[in-house]
Amino acid sequence: MASRLEDTIRRFGDRRLALLSKEFLAYLGVSVAALALDAALLYGLTKAGHLGYLTSSTISYSCGAVLHYLLSVRFVFGERRVSSGKVEFAIYSLVGAFGLLVTQMVLKLSVDVLGLNVMVGKAAAVGLSFVMNYGLRRVLLFTVFRPAPAKA
Helix, strand or coil: CHHHHHHHHHHHHHHHHHHHHHHHHHHHHHHHHHHHHHHHHHHHHHHHCCCCHHHHHHHHHHHHHHHHHHHHHHHCCCCCCCCCHHHHHHHHHHHHHHHHHHHHHHHHHHHHHCCCCHHHHHHHHHHHHHHHHHHHHHHHHCCCCCCCCCCC
């Protein structure tokens, strides 16, 4: 009896892990596309547009975030917690704003304190904001919590 229960739990866990792995890889792909837009705009606005790197970073990050949202709801997340697209986008954007704050702090430290190139600073910020944004967005927006069965 115990081994049947253990097998059931293991199969459920394996399916859940497979789903999360597939979702995480899709999120990674969407993030790469959004990052490509973000990095291209950051470079172009800073070098060709002669904007300050923090202004350029805000514009480029925001454009990448909009692309990321559109691709994520289409290709990544199957479950939606919020029924209103406007509310969902607002929460998604708030998480992104926190990610932008982290990105700006890393850029400021990298460029002004450490004297690194702005694109090197951007690379340093990417990993931190990626993991943070995925976790927060998944928990806040794209996980439908189901109540535990009542105990008899």
